[in-house]
Amino acid sequence: MQRRGVFHARRTDAVLLLVAIVWGSSYLAAKTATYALPVLMVLFVRYAISAIACLALVAARSRKGRYTRDEVRVGALLGTTQAAVLVLETYGVAHTSAANAGLIISLTIVLTPLLDRTAGTGRLPPRFFAATGVCLLAVALLMSGSGFHTPRIGDLLMLAAAVVRAAHVVLVGRLTKGRVVRPLQLTAVQTVVGSALFVLPAASGMSALTQVDAAGWGRLVYLALFCSVFAFLAQTWAVQNSSASRASLLLGTEPVWAVAVGIGLGGEEFTALACLGAALMVTGTYWGQNIERVHRSTSNEEIPCRTTAPTSV
Template identity: 25%
Template structure:
């Protein structure tokens, strides 16, 4: 199996996990756990896991002020701001609004890649993003109904989350060229955990955990293991072999997969119209993936 296929498989799995998260998270918050309390459970659990895992497989450390400062910036943008804004926004607005506004992230990736990494923007990449964005907007608007009401503050938080995540994808790319993925992820989650605990400490202590139904515990486990640990690992690994723009474009698959999951559980109906919109999104992903991607990681720094 080629490295390119492996990268696309990893990114597809991430999109599937994130697509599921929109509905699953709403089942847990705010009825059982507040949004910031849920973030603390996720981020602290992931920080402990990655910290122990990194000690088992590598003794590598991030060295030098530039790389250490960049890793802190990744923890701020990729974990703290990203998680606080996403769950705070999703708690206030509807999942359909959150999915729509997340399409801003690949645009921010493209802008930050140009400004920071000096990545060249070609007509094919721009065309792919425009087509995927159009397909996503049409797909989500076709699924919109009177029961999916949004909230302006929640929508604003989702926009901040999408922008922050786009910046994170660009900032973390140089670190992935020099260090092991586990080393990088361990550092950014340590930074993120320190920052999110003050926001969600009280919400972690307040729930009556012994009264939680089994399904809610499974939802929490899914958000910790899959949405937090697996998704970040796969995304970070993919960045060793692909440009941030390709990673960002897979955000457009999230609403497609979210609807597919809903159809599987009998909560939505698949139509030819939705199939056409989904095809637009896949065409956009194809155009971006056909741009020159360096599928070989750079040499490790001595």
């Protein structure tokens, strides 16, 4: 029995780590996808493939009462905010390195509690703001590249994406609290909404799809099925079978994998300043995450974990 428990725990950890790896790799996949197609076309195809997969899963798993009113209403609103995040992220990663994109977007980890506290749920300890300061310094170093200069548009877009993504996460918590919403159905509604939002802007470039080669389609399918549908469902299952702190620790390795994939597979280079910024970003986000988790625990509040629909590129 004990061996079975250990095996189950290791399997859960492996799934969470795989989700972090998949999300970390999504930045390079999205960046290379924008070489062949315009950003809005990439987003439409990604959403459309995801929607087809989610709708098929819902149809296969639930023949009666497939969607509740709450799932449709909440999903429609969250689908809009999620689309805003993905627009900023995809445009951002198209104009910066995949490694930088993955690191800057991890600022969401410390921005989310700051935005969540505006509802009067308690005052964060001063150490949390120190961790936030470390993350902001890290962003400045990452934006500097080989020396201090005017920030690149891609880095600024990723910074904006981190803010909007944090607001999206807070909104997910508030809209789903006290409501019975199933993750798969909620994700399906969001993907349908996203597809609808991007179909008209992408319509003029539909002919470009005929020019996409097998590798290009492979990246689009990977973004849709693995980085969106699989990652979310796998994450939801794993979080339900693990502690919030352990899940957060493993999922928090996403920026590390973004750097590894960007350098290892994308051939990206890191300067000394960028390396320092990467180290500070990982340190600051983990530090802030731990402070916030302990603060919630001692305040007898619910300990959150990243269980929202993925918004990684």
